[in-house]
Amino acid sequence: MKPSRRNFLATSAAAIGAAAAAGAFRAGASQVEVKNIINEGDVILFQGDSITDAGRERETADQPNNQKALGSGYAWVASSHMLLARPAADLRIFNRGISGHKVPQLAARWDADCLDLKPDVLSVLIGVNDIWHRRNGNYEGTPESYERDYLALVERTRNARPRIKLVICEPFVLRCGAVTDDWFPEFDAYRTAAARVAEVNGAIFVPFHSVFEEASKLAPPEHWAADGVHPSPFGTALMARTWLRAVGL
């Protein structure tokens, strides 16, 4: 293992420890300084489902830093703030989230929609459809298959891109709209699985669900995501800030 990778893993492990202790958002704000993982010239790729997709334009998907290509969700909001904060960093940011996708569908398009882009930073938010589609009777997956397939996807990614900096986002729901109490405790099993995928890979973990739980004490869950799954502009802004803090920006 090269020193630069060891440093990254050490930093990430500290971030995970902080996240576990208090939620990365809160920890980043006061006690713990999270080291910035974004370097000059980095190719940054956002991957996931509809929350990442957020209406992005397919025709311009190959153009980095393009608002339409990045959509209207947290990926674009976080990207715009990164690009404005670091105008000279020569970052190239892409979004390849697709609505409705689960882990196996990411795997099916991983060469074209991840590895071929040669990302230096990969951020993944996946999982809500893995539980939602199963609950609707349209999918056979379980928290166990989610974790196994997710681990395999990350291993495949690291084999192809050994120095990649990984950002694993916690799947989240708000307790409103389509999301009923009987999503729990099953949903927590998906959150825990994602946290383990982050931990065993020394990845940054972005605690979206934990942050939305706290936010729901400040304003009703519907304020952050009317249907419990897709964030409002307020939920989107909160996600962007949480993501930026988690990566140390």
Added chain:
Amino acid sequence: MKPSRRNFLATSAAAIGAAAAAGAFRAGASQVEVKNIINEGDVILFQGDSITDAGRERETADQPNNQKALGSGYAWVASSHMLLARPAADLRIFNRGISGHKVPQLAARWDADCLDLKPDVLSVLIGVNDIWHRRNGNYEGTPESYERDYLALVERTRNARPRIKLVICEPFVLRCGAVTDDWFPEFDAYRTAAARVAEVNGAIFVPFHSVFEEASKLAPPEHWAADGVHPSPFGTALMARTWLRAVGL
């Protein structure tokens, strides 16, 4: 002058220097560490016009940290992120922006809507109506009267609250919608006047216009504010982040 006030002014002066050099948003992101001015137990008041008002509910205006009372604009988004980042800080945040207001209208309601709240931190964003209403023929004000009246308002505030921490926000427009090229260079005179109000009072200056000028290179101005004056959710998120960085959060 008490030491704590001197310290605040020294900190603020450094922040203004940074803002002048590169825009506080950019400077805060990399070269310059802006010291946090928000302390435990602070009463924080947002004041201004429609951009601050942002549909806030009047009935709940006396309830701190209430989403409806804080509206749907940058004041609420910045507040929610502050409250989530510092849940134990016992902050009490209010919004008293009113649509359409100019400096003289702030002055007319300043006792009830500022001094009586005994704010520790006062953030003011005012100016776009001062030029807009004059251009429409509904107001006689000039950049000179704006600066004079704004300076008097701040002096009155400091006389009543000698240790108040002041945040003066740069008035901004985007070059689209209602805003045509012939708003310039007159609009710049209002921006400069606000910067001077900040500087002579040792206040934090939040460079909204400069940030939106940069943002308009990343995505069209309409993306950030369709009518050139009232920010979209993306403009709102950018304002919240810019404000939080300027106050060192």
